[in-house]
Amino acid sequence: MSALLEVKNLRSGYGRIPILFGIDMTVQDGEYLGILGHNGMGKTTTLRALMGHLPTTGGSVVFAGTTITHLKPHERSRLGIGFVPQGREIFPDLSVIENLRMGLAAAPREDRSIIDAVLQDFPRLVRLLDRRGGALSGGEQQLLALARCLCTKPKLILLDEPTEGIQPSIIEEIIETLLALKKRWNMSLIVVEQNLEFITSLSDRVLNIQKGRITEELDREGLLARDAAMHPT
Numbered sequence: 121m122s123a124l125l126e127v128k129n130l131r132s133g134y135g136r137i138p139i140l141f142g143i144d145m146t147v148q149d150g151e152y153l154g155i156l157g158h159n160g161m162g163k164t165t166t167l168r169a170l171m172g173h174l175p176t177t178g179g180s181v182v183f184a185g186t187t188i189t190h191l192k193p194h195e196r197s198r199l200g201i202g203f204v205p206q207g208r209e210i211f212p213d214l215s216v217i218e219n220l221r222m223g224l225a226a227a228p229r230e231d232r233s234i235i236d237a238v239l240q241d242f243p244r245l246v247r248l249l250d251r252r253g254g255a256l257s258g259g260e261q262q263l264l265a266l267a268r269c270l271c272t273k274p275k276l277i278l279l280d281e282p283t284e285g286i287q288p289s290i291i292e293e294i295i296e297t298l299l300a301l302k303k304r305w306n307m308s309l310i311v312v313e314q315n316l317e318f319i320t321s322l323s324d325r326v327l328n329i330q331k332g333r334i335t336e337e338l339d340r341e342g343l344l345a346r347d348a349a350m351h352p353t
């Protein structure tokens with residue numbers, strides 16, 4: 121069976137500055153793939169290139185059997201790729217429910233009952249529907265950004281550093297939510313992070329990125345061994 125996402129030798133960057141030097145990766149249906157890397161190694165750039173926010177200067181990207189290498193972001197979104205950017209980008213002056221409706225605006229013909237379906241996995245947001253987005257904590261904003269993305273029913277979500285600036289207690293809730301979504305929605309995920317523990321709790325496989333190149337791949341066993349070595353009992 122072919123992969124949901126197949127990336128071959130992807131090159132991208134900003135203007136004339138090359139940042140990605142030939143990224144290869146695949147994501148299977150229902151798989152959670154982590155990309156681990158320190159500051160400035162190209163994690164965000166990889167997601168932005170996959171979403172079409174940055175031009176592909178080399179290589180190819182195939183999603184669900186369609187070559188999307190040079191498609192625009194809204195075309196990729198229509199095919200089923202969702203993006204939750206670093207910093208969340210929720211609308212601070214709109215309420216939680218209004219933010220969720222904005223998620224639907226990207227999918228005009230979508231049945232509005234999708235919001236109710238999505239909220240089943242976000243009990244914390246149900247209690248906050250009338251609260252202004254800007255008055256939520258960082259963790260609550262992260263949950264909202266994820267819920268809003270789900271309203272477009274993506275097959276693959278690109279999630280950029282969800283733990284950045286978030287309290288440990290709500291990080292745990294984000295992990296549980298993402299694991300529940302995996303079972304209920306059969307979606308796939310690419311999550312980029314610096315937080316090894318977070319990525320280990322979620323991912324089926326992890327790629328290490330350094331200076332725009334994938335330098336290592338770890339499966340579940342490799343990840344758990346790495347985690348155990350870092351936290352000897």
Ligand SMILES: Nc1ncnc2c1ncn2[C@@H]1O[C@H](COP(=O)(O)OP(=O)(O)OP(=O)(O)O)[C@@H](O)[C@H]1O
Nearest residue numbers: 134137139157158159160161162163164165166314
């Ligand atoms: N708009 C831009 N113009 C030029 N260079 C950029 C731009 N944005 C990022 N870069 C550079 O691209 C490289 C990769 O950045 P990227 O944001 O992908 O890193 P990252 O791994 O996501 O790091 P972080 O964890 O800090 O977000 C860095 O050297 C960065 O300085």
